[in-house]
Amino acid sequence: MTSLTYATVTTLGDFGPWISKIILDLPHDVRAGDIAPDAFSAFCARRRRDGTIVMLKEKGSRVSLPSQGYIGIIDAYPCDEQGHRLAASSHVALETSEERLTKRIEGGVLGSQYVDCDITVTQVREISVVDGPVPLSGLVFDELRASLCPALERWNVGEMAEPIDGVSLKYGYFEPDFSPTDPALAGPFAKPAPKPQKAALLVYLHGAGEGVGEATWEGPERAYTGNRVTSLSQNPIQRYFDGAAWVLVPQCPTFWMDDGVEQLGHSNRSIYTAALKALIDEFVAEHTDQIDASRIVIAGLSNGGFMTVRMCLDYPDFFAAGIPCCAPFFTENQTPEVIKALGQTPLWFIHSKGDELVDPLDTALPLYHKLAEAGAEVHMTYFDHVEDLTGRYREADGTPKKTFNHGVWIHQFNDFCRTDLDGRNVLVDGEPVSCWEWAAAQRR
Structure with a gap:
């Protein structure tokens, strides 16, 4: 042979x-x-x-x-x-x-x-x-x-130039194409819009499974390929941002919820907040001519959903919007001071009923209600359960494939998050939008 x-x-x-x-x-x-x-x-x-x-x-x-x-x-x-x-x-x-x-x-x-x-x-x-x-x-x-x-075209990897408190974060990033707009971005019947000179920055924070952990020989690619974070670099979501948005995906050495005592505790504090903020600042400074600092959106799933809330809490005047997905930010930490600080950043929560790992009754639901009662701009898409909505995956009996209810980020990456907690569409200028389309309309 x-x-x-x-x-x-x-x-x-x-x-x-x-x-x-x-x-x-x-x-x-x-x-x-x-x-x-x-x-x-x-x-x-x-x-x-x-x-x-x-x-x-x-x-x-x-x-x-x-x-x-x-x-x-x-x-x-x-x-x-x-x-x-x-x-x-x-x-x-x-x-x-x-x-x-x-x-x-x-x-x-x-x-x-x-x-x-x-x-x-x-x-x-x-x-x-x-x-x-x-x-x-x-x-x-x-x-x-x-x-x-x-799907990894135009994706690259990097590492912080200056460690903060001994922490140096590696990261992956997507560099958008600033050349004249591809007609496909506008659709078959719309006029192509010019791409922006300065583009929005989407910071996405991975879950617990995509941190460095024991896999120290791997690079940060797993942070944006372990789950389909690369959907943010593809046409359907890039189109909301005029065809050009940067994507930054830092990789945590342990877990974002690591408070220095417990790696997965209930304190809702993190030893990585200062380093993560420094990384974002460093990345923006390196691309200052092509990043619109008024359009920095932060999002994340599970462990990264917590860190999304934490960053909006610690830096209330920085992010244009936050999109926490199945975020474990617990009721005991939702103090009036926390609500006041979080209320300064528009937020869109995503969660699923029956989440096996992060109980929404102890995390996202009370946080949403407290923010809404305080008059904050806040939305929440709440799924009864998580099953395939694309038509691609089927169970043996032909029904949509079901997965564990914690995995609601599947709907986030497929751009299926469009309704508020009351079941009504979220509107921007009277038009129904998805969470990413809503994020593209936010400005700091």
Whole structure:
């Protein structure tokens, strides 16, 4: 058998990053009509960074089994080196199913790590070539050429120049394209609007599972790929900000809720507030000609939802808006002084009834009501439960896939947060808006 190279394409989905496509590098051109999914088999072994196989317990099982096996191939067709479909080519794309074996991250809400997906693709049926009478047979693709992820275009990583109190935060960031507006940003019937000379800055704070933790060898990429924070850099949400918004995603060394005594306590204080504010200031100063300091929006999920509230509380004159998602900011800390300070920043809370980790009755709901009673600009989208609203994911019986109710950030990233607690649409200038569209209208 001949050993050849392949590339993978990673999709950043609602349930984490996964390998959605394998690009095979063939020795000869093949035609679309001669390629079919059953011409190949794909075996994947998921390994930790030390080379060991990931061991997992499936539902109902008492023993851990190796996370390895054959993955589903949905479609096959000639393509270019990036996986775009062609009529004929020496590259072939295999579209793969989203399943446990194609997942790039393993872990839970309190800690996760990237894993390596070692893939071996074997040709199991002969394939005719464009020029030549001898068909291809017996090919094996087991050497990774490239790992591609289109959603990470224009994303970069960095680290604070000056530590604060011994804390230096690493971060990922998206740099918007300030070139003339892409017509796609305006839609098919609207006139393209010019992009701003200075763009808004969206600061997004990850959850507990995406901090550095034990994965000290990893960079900050997990902070914005572990959950689909990259949705903020894509057209639907960028469009609200005139087609150009910076995105800054700091990575916490432990947990944002770390108060120096407990990493996940109830004090609702953090040892990272000063360092995080310094990072934001440093980032704005580095891009002062292209960031509108009156349009800095902070948002976050779970642990990062807490930190969103904390930052708006500690710096009440700084942020244009805050969007805390399933935020554990507890009732005992919601003092009149806290409400007065928080009321200076427009806030939009997102939570789900029955949240298994953060009880809204002890956190977001009383905080929302106290702010509303104080006359603050505050909204809250409250879901009965969390299930897929995109139509992509289904249960075995065909109903929308349900997930744990804490994972309400899925709706935040899909831009489904549009109603207030009373079920009415949130309006800006009389027009219904989503939380991101509302944020784009805010100015400090």
